[in-house]
Amino acid sequence: MTEKTIFPTRLKNNDYKFTVWAPKARSVRLLAESPKLEITMNKEEFGYWSLIVSGIDAGTRYRYELDGNNSFPDPASLSQPDGVHEASEVIDIHDFEWTDDEWVNIPLDRMIQYELHTGTFSAEGTFEGVIARLDYLKNLGVNTIELLPVAQFSGFRNWGYDGVYPFAVHDGYGxxxxxxxxxxxxxxxxxxxxxDVVYNHFGPEGNYVSNFGDYFSGKYSTPWGEPLNFDDTNSDEVKNYFLQNALMWCRDFHIDGLRLDAVHAIYDFSAEHIMKQLAGKLDELSQQTEKPYYLIAESNLNDVRYISSHSKGGYGLNGQWSDDFHHAIHALATNETRGYYEDFGTPEQLSKAIKQAFVFDGLYSKYRKKTYGNSTKNNSGEQFVIFSQNHDQVGNRKHGERLISLSSFEMAKLVAGCMFVSPNVPMLFMGEEYGERNPFYYFVSHLDEELNRLVNEGRKEEFKTFFDDKGEAVNPASEEAFERSKLSWGIQKNPEYQSMYNYYKKLIELRKNHPVLQVPDKDKLTITENGKGFTLHRWQGDRQILAFMNFDQNDTELEVPFNQSGNMDKILDSTSTNWNGKGETSPQKIIAGETIKVAKEAILIYSN
Structure with missing residues (x-):
């Protein structure tokens, strides 16, 4: 495989070098504006064409003409200020004054992640709008933000998974x-x-890469479009395209880690999988910069091959999302049993998700009608990111309801507490921390109205098997879907918001500072069920915590014996009036042999 930088790069003498992979072309010309240039590019090995040009400045628009016919934007464009169909823009990504030389990244096991969508996180819908809220997030205790994809997509409103220029940052965000x-x-x-990066498909509008080379494979399929070619003819250079993309984000934009969208839709039967190559490239970069970079996969396979070391036959990624934790806790909290929740809903499944991250680790799934998953026995707790909500699980609902709107205020607190006492890396979905009740919808704004119509019809078909009994869904292409998905904020004016925010802040403080909770050790843990109640015991050395959780939604108070030796003090009670609860009824201190009463939809945490 040729390792080649493929986006326009300014050289030391201020010339720019242009490189494009176009094996299908017999000739390639660079067409530039201001200055106006039409120059034939030089052919190189493996289908590359290159050219060094003087007199080009940042801001120059350009296109590539193929075989003297049509011209197209650069597949590795760094900027598309006039949209996905128009000329690319030259920018110098090295012309930025960084002041983060002392930064070394947050250890994965200490991360408190916060997923946000740039367009709906603030009223401005820009990176500047995110910057304005960073002190708020820091005060909350968040030390890691995860941005939904920012690659250039068509239109103004989109989740980001329809990107067609992976190297270009969406101009609408800044x-x-x-x-x-x-x-x-x-x-x-x-x-x-x-x-968040998308290495499994391109979006449907403004996608011109197939005019240049064999970017797509006809051997497989994905729900979102043609899969990328990682194992067929000319796949080496397709791999280079995405490896260079990952390196650009971490090396040139100082990004600390990549969340890899739907790796189960990345098909590669080469001797060395693209995921393994990606991990190797970032390991090399880490050695050069002396800073760690993390790769976290989203996968519906429950396959630890992605996060196992190379020595154990794995791809060497650092972590992956655990959908099983979400499904187990959501089904128990809401009693939903449709769709993939058909497989979940028992207390034992939540216990297993807390203890092992995967519920389906070689078990038969009624929903999938097959056995799937493998064991996490040899994988550590920090390799699994857990959540009770995220953009997919909320936004792919027919009405975009958040958990708090599907259950209750007290249940939402219980679910949050359960996540933070579990031995994995917790992730919040924006607004969850104050009990946001605005929905989060799926939204698009393609320039092609026929495409918008097809998206709307497609969503209606998807909902027929999951939410067909609950009225009409909002049209994803409507401005309403986007505007209603924005966070409401106004925390200081809403007592419920304030109490939930302070509750999350306390949970995060415990997770970060308690000597037991700060270590995601899934081996030093026991959990037992009592109906819909749980007793979670975790320890490190001589320090212990006990979490009593009651998921019963009836007026059923749970009685649990305290069988540990020694005394323990209460460090959190979700029923406290501090968190807008009905008031604490459990003792501040417990001793061996006592019975603890846990209110419905409540969590108590004790520690020695």
């Missing part, structure tokens, strides 16, 4: 320099940045 400013400011405030 573009490349504003993203750099956000990352630099985060690092100054002690906050890491993880970027």
């Amino acid at each position: 573009g490349a320099k504003e993203l750099m400013k956000l990352v630099n400011t985060c690092h100054q405030k002690g906050i890491a940045v993880i970027l």
Whole structure:
């Protein structure tokens, strides 16, 4: 495989080098504006074309003409200020004054992640709008933000998974320099940045890469479009394209880690999988910069091969999301049994998700009608990111309801407490920390109205098997879907918001500072069920915590014996009036042999 930088790069003498992979072309010309240039590029090995040009400045628009016919934007464009169909823009991504030389990243096991969508996180819908809220997040205790994809997509409103220029930062959010400013400011405030990237497909509009080369494979399929070619003819250079993309984000934008979207839709039967190559490249970069970079996969396979070391036959990624934790806790909290929740809903499954991250680790799934998953026995707790909500689980509902709107205020507190006492890396979904009740919808704004119509019809079909009994869904292409998905904020004016925010702040403080909770050790843990109640015991050395949780939604108070030796003091009670609860009824101190009463939809945490 040729390792080649493929986006325009400024050289030391201020010339720019242009490189494009176009094996399908017999000739390639660079067409530039201001200055106006039409220059034939030089052919190189493996289908590459290159050219060094003088007199080009940042801001110059350009396109590539193929075989003297049509011209197209650069597949590795760094900027598309006029949209996905128009000329690319030359920018110098090295022309930024970084002030984060002392930054070394947050250890994965100490991360408190916070997933946000740039367009709906603030009223501005920009990176500047995120910067304005960083002190708020730091005060909450968040030390890592995860941005939904920022690659250029068509239109103004989109989740980001329809990106068609993986190297270009969406101009509506502020573009490349504003993203750099956000990352630099985060690092100054002690906050890491993880970027969601899509390496399994391109979006449907403005996708011109097939005119240049064999970017797609006809051997497989995905729900979102043609899969990328990682194991067929000319796949080496497709791999280089995405490996260079990952390196650019971490090396040039100082991104601390990448969340890899739907790796189960990345098909590669080469001797060395693209995921393994990606991990190797970031390991090399880490050695050069003396800073760690993290790769976290989203997968519906429950396959630890992605996060196992190379020596154990794995791909060497650092972590992956645990959907099983979400499904187990959601089904227990809401009693939903449709769709993939058909497989969940028992207390034993939540216990297993807490203890092992995967519920389905070689078990038969009624929903999937097959056996799937494998054991996490040899994988540590920090390799699994857990959550009770995220953009997918909320936004792919017919009405975009958040957990608090599907259960109760007290249940939402219990679920949050359960997440933070579990031995994994916790992730919040924006607004969850104060009990946001605005929905989060799926939204698009393609320039092609027919495409918008097809998206709307497609969503209606999807909902027929999951939420068909609950009225009409909002049209994803409507401005309403986007505007209603924005966070409401106004925390200081809403007592419920204030109490939930303070509750989350306390949970995060315990997770970060308690000597037991701060270590995601899934081996030093026991958990027992009592109906819909749980007793979670964790320890490190001579320090212990006990968490009593009652998921019963009836007026059923749970009685649990305290069988540990020694005394324990209460460090959190979700029923406290501090958190807008009905008031504490459990003792501040417990001794061996006592019976603890746990209110419905409540969590108590004790420690020695």
